Amino acid sequence: MKGDRKYIILFLLPTVFLMSVFLYYPFFKSLYLSFFRTKGFFDKRFVGWDNYERLFTDKLIGEATLHTLEIMLYVIVFQVGIALVLAVMLDNISKLQSFYRTVFFFPVVISGTAISLLFVLFYNYNFGLLNTIITNLGFERVLWLSETNSLKAVAIPTVWHYVGFYLVLFLTAMSKIPSDYYEAAKLEGISGIQKTFKLTLPLILSDIKVVITLAITGTMKVFEFVWVISRGQNGTEVLGTYMYKKAIVDQNFGYGSTVAIYMVVFGVLLALLANRLLKSEEITY
């Protein structure tokens, strides 16, 4: 073991380098910038805790947090839920399994922006696909992205985009379950729905936990769907878009960095909370 140490370090180095350049350096730089009032790229003035004071009195950040949490709820319930249902169904068929897996995984490969642009054309009030269909059927046009609907409308592609990813994770987890469990169950006379609820799901519980944690942290980063479909208007502003607006559009990097730090702290807290709530014993086969 002792002699391996230098190889361990050698092989870790590239990752350490990449992580420090693209993760730790920007993070600490953000922390540093959050104490400044910036004006474009060339002017900055130390303001102490001003940005944090603003953060805690900013009504918009509260709204953005709530919207993010709402999307998170949809993601946990529907994204993880649908992925689980599909995984169970796919696990039970023998023919065409890989075909369906590929089909369901496909949206993950498409960039979020492309999907969003697609949905812009679905939702558009004047010549969107949905409104064209319903006007052809003789109904009145619907304002899909209204003040009350927008967040749900944005959540649909967000949920749809990553279902396939979690599906594949679940399928892999299910394939790891040794087949003698099922054989034993069969001998005991357990089949169908019961098999799923009493055997499959409990055995992949730790994977479900991981997926929920992934879903929670993933939702903190939601950006492109909101940005492209509704531009953060009509009650769809989420933390990602708010930070972008402050930092990049307004070029107030100080406050933008403060929002980013808030996102990191909030995300870590949520993930810890989720881990605590979902605590379960590890299962070894």
Next chain:
Amino acid sequence: MKKASLILLSVLFVFSMFLAACGNKPEVKNNTPGNQVPKETDVKEDPPKKDVSLRVFSTFGGTDAARESFQGALDEFTASNPHVKINNDTMSANDDGFRTKVNTDMNTGNEPDLLFYFVGTDAQGFVDAGKVVPLDDLLNEDANWKNGFSPSALENVRQKDGKIYAAPLTGFYEGLFVNKKLFNDNNLELPTNWDNLKKAVETFAAKGIIPLSVPFDQSHYVIEHFILTAAGPEGQAKGLADGIDPNWEKGFAAMKELYDLGAFPKDAATIDLGMASNYYGEGKAAMILEGSWAFGGFTSQEVKDNTTVIPFPVVPGGAGGGNDVIGGFGTGFYLSKATYDNADKKEAAIALLKHMTSPDIIQKIATANGGTPAANVEITGLPQAQVDGFAMAANSASITTPVDSKVSQETFSTLRAGVQQVVTGKKTPAEVIQEAKKIEDENK
């Protein structure tokens, strides 16, 4: 194991120092002021010319109407100067991303050799940091080049310190684009005053035609015009730095008045500028507030043929004269200091700069993008709508740069965010302007 982590830590530390050093390098350069007198180069042309590669960054890409003319102008230069290779680096001006790109480039020692960018507050940062060279001396040395520009264009691109850093190419104007055919078909008079505008809005709204195609989020042109006519050119030019002009409120109040009449698209809250322009360009909307660059984007030929441009009418109680126009020469070519100091590149870069801003090229670009040329050249063969636009700018009582060049970016975003709040009655105009004023003060 402890030793290993120590080594790791020290490696990390070394890397961060290395990074810090990278970050600071360009700042050291700032200390040398950027206004040295350019020396006459003694050696000229005698030795065979070295191969030079120049990067030109501009927004003449993507769907820009002048993209091909711009590329053509660059090709013309490389054809007569085979030793120069040009990297035509472009980014669309439709979003704010290119500002970030330009500022990051300028801030990290990755300056393009020639940069086509805004003048005024947008450029103040890198001008103050000495990243670009003032062109005054170069202009004075080369009378031929200087006389090619129209004097008013050169005056327009002066920075606050009185120097010219950007060589102008084409200017712009903004106004109310009107679909004449829709007005004729509905027996309406052109919206030259507020009452006509209101009547038109009511008529179109009743017929299911979008009266005024406007996005709430990217409401730049809306705010610019409503505030211009509400506060007048002087009231607008003051910005918010030294107090609030009470007339600004009237601009926002007028937006609400129009909204209540059904003037804006139903989905105004979530569409972007591109979609708003699309509604007008497809003939689904009767009016749009846009700039001279917008002509190329209208898809329907019928709309193109029937478009005219007029000044936005004065909002109720506004201080504007009714014939004020937003426009000017808001962009130009910057020559980076790093290139100017690089003996290999300097000559080629200056030659390219002169070529790109020669009357000939200015004429070609202006013909393509419908902008006002920065040189005294005749632009012929333009569609009627663009001729109308030029006439509007030429006959206007005043031409001022838009209000977003008078306030900080964040202040302007606050005004933009206020549009939907005001028209839907969630906030009063006074509240929104107070909020913007607060941001402006914090930004001083």
